[in-house]
Amino acid sequence: DQQVKQNSPSLSVQEGRISILNCDYTNSMFDYFLWYKKYPAEGPTFLISISSIKDKNEDGRFTVFLNKSAKHLSLHIVPSQPGDSAVYFCAASAAEYGNKLVFGAGTILRVKS
Amino acid sequence: DSGVTQTPKHLITATGQRVTLRCSPRSGDLSVYWYQQSLDQGLQFLIQYYNGEERAKGNILERFSAQQFPDLHSELNLSSLELGDSALYFCASSAGARETQYFGPGTRLLVL
Numbered sequence: 001d002q003q004v005k006q007n008s009p010s011l012s013v014q015e016g017r018i019s020i021l022n023c024d025y026t027n028s029m030f031d032y033f034l035w036y037k038k039y040p041a042e043g044p045t046f047l048i049s050i051s052s053i054k055d056k057n058e059d060g061r062f063t064v065f066l067n068k069s070a071k072h073l074s075l076h077i078v079p080s081q082p083g084d085s086a087v088y089f090c091a092a093s094a095a096e097y098g099n100k101l102v103f104g105a106g107t108i109l110r111v112k113s
Numbered sequence: 114d115s116g117v118t119q120t121p122k123h124l125i126t127a128t129g130q131r132v133t134l135r136c137s138p139r140s141g142d143l144s145v146y147w148y149q150q151s152l153d154q155g156l157q158f159l160i161q162y163y164n165g166e167e168r169a170k171g172n173i174l175e176r177f178s179a180q181q182f183p184d185l186h187s188e189l190n191l192s193s194l195e196l197g198d199s200a201l202y203f204c205a206s207s208a209g210a211r212e213t214q215y216f217g218p219g220t221r222l223l224v225l
Contacts, residue, residue, distance in 0.1 A: 032211065043115065043203050043216035044156070089156065098169040099144065099210050103156040 003027045004092050006104035015113045019077040023090030030092040035075045038087045080111045117217035119204050125223045131192040134220045138206030145187040151200040194224045
């Protein structure tokens with residue numbers, strides 16, 4: 001079963017505009033959420049995380065929002081740059097399950113210059 | 114560069130064979146995780162070790178096994194290989210139980 005879902009397989013954004021990537025989860029035990037970026041032939045690179053006790057976390061151009069009641073999180077990238085073009089994975093973990101990450105299927109982001 | 118190293122980068126082998134994938138975690142990290150990324154399954158957790166001991170298991174096949182050595186490097190052993198085992202295998206490490214995981218570049222396994 002897919003406990004973490006990224007329903008948009010791809011997203012295309014103009015350089016300088018905002019990119020919004022979405023992620024939904026079904027398991028209410030998840031209490032820690034992360035976003036990773038992945039380029040072809042490389043491993044996932046950690047971007048930003050958020051604990052379930054927060055609803056927002058910001059790091060430079062990246063902001064993650066968490067809506068626990070809706071079991072939804074989103075990653076905002078402002079402004080988007082061509083170098084941001086990659087596959088973005090949402091991941092979640094629960095204290096009860098140790099630190100194993102459950103990943104979404106990924107969203108391909110293309111930033112056009 | 115995440116600081117996590119994996120060898121080999123590519124591996125081509127035949128069905129029925131056995132291979133060993135190696136991972137060196139970031140300096141100071143005690144936890145090592147193995148993930149498999151296949152085309153139809155996405156990134157799937159296989160197994161976690163913490164300071165030499167197995168901590169958590171995912172949907173890891175019985176043909177697969179892993180261990181973490183006293184120097185904290187880890188090996189993933191895949192035996193009786195099948196075509197469906199062709200995938201990218203990633204290792205990740207973290208400092209502690211609920212710390213951020215940092216991923217290595219992966220080993221691409223092709224079983225012919």
